[in-house]
Amino acid sequence: MRINHNISAMTTQSSMYKINRDMSKSLERLSTGLRINTAADDAAGLGVSENLRTxxxxxxxxxxxxxxGIAAISTAEGAANEISEILQRMRELAIQSSNDTLTSTERAYTNQEYQQLISEIDRIAEVTNYNGMKLISSSGTNANERFGIGGTGTATGSALWIDANSTYGNDSITISIDTLTTAELGGGSGNTLNNTYLTSxxxxxxxILALDEAIDSVNTMRSNMGAFINRLEHAINNLTISNTNQQSAESLIRDADFARE
Known part of the structure; x- marks a missing residue:
């Protein structure tokens, strides 16, 4: 008796196995929406896709x-704006007190408001903070902040990272936010504001001399903060474009083609 192999059946079985395997893969891709679900699906593509995901x-x-970073700087700028308004009022009082027509009693009344405004500037400087980080007070440790454009490496101190691919220090933005207490304002050619009076x-x-210097300092700082905000906004725009392109590239590599499946 001769036993023959059923070649047709074996071929059919092999074809069915391949069809079931391919169908299972297709169902997996359709259910997950991904062309690459395991490294075996596309080893090289998986590596590129994971790098893009990172x-x-x-x-x-x-x-x-x-x-x-923009929110923190905007908080400081808002406080600086209010301090600027106070300085303008203090200058009005100083000019009024420099008038020969005022008596010493009237100057004393003017000086009372003037000293209260000095106290208010110091109060604003002390309470202005972002997430507990004091921005314009010398009692804080964050008067000069570093906003880095890098995402690897070890950061020391307070830092807000902007970009994701550079090493710390190579692409950092140092934002200098001056201290705006009355002990720091003025003083270039005379007394600092906390040592000024209107009693004579x-x-x-x-x-008036101290106030002019203080107003110039605040204006310069506000101008710098506005420039930094614009710079960060451009950084965000660039990052948005980069992020969109990266997502598009990652999608082309990893996502399933539903029409093809």
């Missing part, structure tokens, strides 16, 4: 960090 997560967090005509004239 960059996407980095740039996404970088954009949030840059927005935090001479004192009033000295106060």
């Amino acid at each position: 960059q996407i997560k980095g740039t996404s967090q970088a954009m949030r960090n840059a927005q935090d 005509q001479t004192d009033a004239n000295d106060a």
